[in-house]
Amino acid sequence: ETGVTQTPRHLVMGMTNKKSLKCEQHLGHNAMYWYKQSAKKPLELMFVYSLEERVENNSVPSRFSPECPNSSHLFLHLHTLQPEDSALYLCASSQDPTGSGELFFGEGSRLTVL
Amino acid sequence: AQKITQTQPGMFVQEKEAVTLDCTYDTSDQSYGLFWYKQPSSGEMIFLIYQGSYDEQNATEGRYSLNFQKARKSANLVISASQLGDSAMYFCAMREGQWLTGGGNKLTFGTGTQLKVEL
Secondary structure, eight states: OOSEEEEOSEEEEOTTOEEEEEEEEOSOOSEEEEEEEOTTSOOEEEEEEETTEEEEEOSOOTTEEEEEEETTEEEEEEESOOGGGOEEEEEEEEOTTSTTOOOEEOOOEEEEEO | OOSEEOOOSEEEEETTOOEEEOOEEOOOOSSEEEEEEEEOTTOOOEEEEEEETTOOSOOEETTEEEEEETTTTEEEEEEOSOOGGGOEEEEEEEEESOOOTTSOOOOEEOOOEEEEEEO
């Protein structure tokens, strides 16, 4: 496995379900991110972990709960979501701070909330 | 005000032609970084090119170049010799302020430009 992998790629859930999105990076990076991408809106930064500490929570509702057990793994726990939470959730990693520090993204998890 | 503005929701270009995708930004910081990403239909965001605010030369990476005009706060992406595989969404993004250890590289993105390359 190389790069950043996200599972599942597609997820359909009801408003009362609990599910989790998983992200794993194989790049040896020390920072990981969750972004939300909704149609016709800019990518929204949700959470940032650097050196396994959460350094950013961008006013995200508590129904989204991140977890970073180590520098290679990042989870997004979902519960009692709303239909407007349907979006593409992108995970990324970077080496903090090195060079330009570009983010390496996964292919995303497409979430549909019914 | 938006931090990153991409005014072209869609662009068409003929194969082998050059195309410029516009990006303007808004920041009061002296130190910042500008990025361009490509997002094909698969969903993955692919890093293309980076320009630091103190870099005097325009960045280039293969067929990609960044036309950085600091006074105008613009960072346009130029793709030379377009190929069919260049058809995708293109996003401009910015990191504001100094990048400190442990702070993460927090990027703000624009709304993107959908580029279609035609035969």
